[in-house]
Amino acid sequence: MTQAPTPTADTVRRLVRSLLKNGVDDSAGPEVRPAAPGAEPATWLVGTRHVLRLAPDRGAAVRQRRELRLRDLVRPHVPVTVPTSVAHGEWAPGLSYTLDTKVPGGAGGEHDVSALGEADLAGLLTGLREVPARQAETLGVPRTAPRSLEALRRAAERPAARLAEADEFDAARLRQLTQPGAGQLAAQPGTAVLVHHALTGDHLVVSADGRVRGVLGWADTVLGDPAEDIAGLALAVGSPAAVRAATLAGYGARPCLRGLWLARCDALVRLADRLDGKGETPLPLLRVQLRHAWEAILLERVTEFREDDDGADEL
CATH class of the missing domain: 3.30.200.20 (Phosphorylase Kinase; domain 1)
Known part of the structure; x- marks a missing residue:
C-alpha cells in the first residue's frame, strides 16, 4: 500500500x-x-x-x-x-x-457564552433536530446506537479514584449517579436526530459579546442520541449553559440530565487517561472540561423521574 x-x-x-x-x-x-x-x-x-x-x-x-x-x-x-x-x-x-x-470570531474557549449565545445554541440544537433523517442518510451519514450510561458509569469509577489520589477530584461525587439512576437516564427509543458529535470549544465560533456565530467541524456528524451534543456543550461552555440551551430547544429533563452525566463520566475518563500518559489533549483543557462538566445545575436537584414520563413537566 x-x-x-x-x-x-x-x-x-x-x-x-x-x-x-x-x-x-x-x-x-x-x-x-x-x-x-x-x-x-x-x-x-x-x-x-x-x-x-x-x-x-x-x-x-x-x-x-x-x-x-x-x-x-x-x-x-x-x-x-x-x-x-x-x-x-x-x-x-x-x-x-x-x-x-x-467564520469571524474566536474559539469557544476565548469568550464566555452570553444569554443570547445560549439562545444561539438552542437554535442550533433545534435545527439539528429538524434536519430530515432520510436526507442525511442518503448522504451517507451513519446511525449510531446510544451509549450505555450504566457501562460508562462503571468505566468512570476507577478514573474517579485515580483522580482522587492525584487530588484532582472528589470521587464521592460520582456516587450521585446510581445504577438505578443510570437506568432511568437511558436513551428513549425513537429519539435519534442529527447529532454534530463534536461540539468542542474549537468548533464553536464565539464573538466578543458572547454570541455563537458559527459551528465548525461537521465531519463526524451522525444520526443518534441528542444527549451527545448536550454533553459536548457541557464540556465546552459549562453544564448550566448547556442545559439552559437544551431546555430552550425543547428537550426535557431526561435528555438534559443524560447529557450532563455523559459529559461528567467522559471528563473523568479522559483526564485520568491523560495523567497516565495516554492521548495528546493538553491537561489544562481536560481540567477545564472536568470543571465545566461538574458544575452544579438546579435541574438535577429538583427532578424526579417516573417510568411513564420524560421529566419535562418537572423543569
Whole structure:
C-alpha cells in the first residue's frame, strides 16, 4: 500500500497559488500558516479570510466529501453560520481538500457564552433536530446506537479514584449517579436526530459579546442520541449553559440530565487517561472540561423521574 504524502507548508503554498491563479480569493495572497498549534499538517489559514483543510488519509477524505454535502443540508435549518467551501478537489491522489470561508470570531474557549449565545445554541440544537433523517442518510451519514450510561458509569469509577489520589477530584461525587439512576437516564427509543458529535470549544465560533456565530467541524456528524451534543456543550461552555440551551430547544429533563452525566463520566475518563500518559489533549483543557462538566445545575436537584414520563413537566 502506498503511504499517503505528508502535506507541508510548500504543499499548501503550491495549492493556494493554483487556486489564486484560477481566481479564487485573489486578495488573500499566498500567505499560509497552521490554523493553531498542532493543527499542521491538516488545517491551514490562508490569508485572513479562508481556511484550507487537507484530508490526511482516504477515510478522512470520504468524511470530508460527505461533510461538504451535509453542510449544505444543515445550513437552512440552523441560525448560526456553517462554513462554505469556495473550492474543493484533491491535493494528492484520493486525498481531498476544501478551501472554506473563515467564520469571524474566536474559539469557544476565548469568550464566555452570553444569554443570547445560549439562545444561539438552542437554535442550533433545534435545527439539528429538524434536519430530515432520510436526507442525511442518503448522504451517507451513519446511525449510531446510544451509549450505555450504566457501562460508562462503571468505566468512570476507577478514573474517579485515580483522580482522587492525584487530588484532582472528589470521587464521592460520582456516587450521585446510581445504577438505578443510570437506568432511568437511558436513551428513549425513537429519539435519534442529527447529532454534530463534536461540539468542542474549537468548533464553536464565539464573538466578543458572547454570541455563537458559527459551528465548525461537521465531519463526524451522525444520526443518534441528542444527549451527545448536550454533553459536548457541557464540556465546552459549562453544564448550566448547556442545559439552559437544551431546555430552550425543547428537550426535557431526561435528555438534559443524560447529557450532563455523559459529559461528567467522559471528563473523568479522559483526564485520568491523560495523567497516565495516554492521548495528546493538553491537561489544562481536560481540567477545564472536568470543571465545566461538574458544575452544579438546579435541574438535577429538583427532578424526579417516573417510568411513564420524560421529566419535562418537572423543569
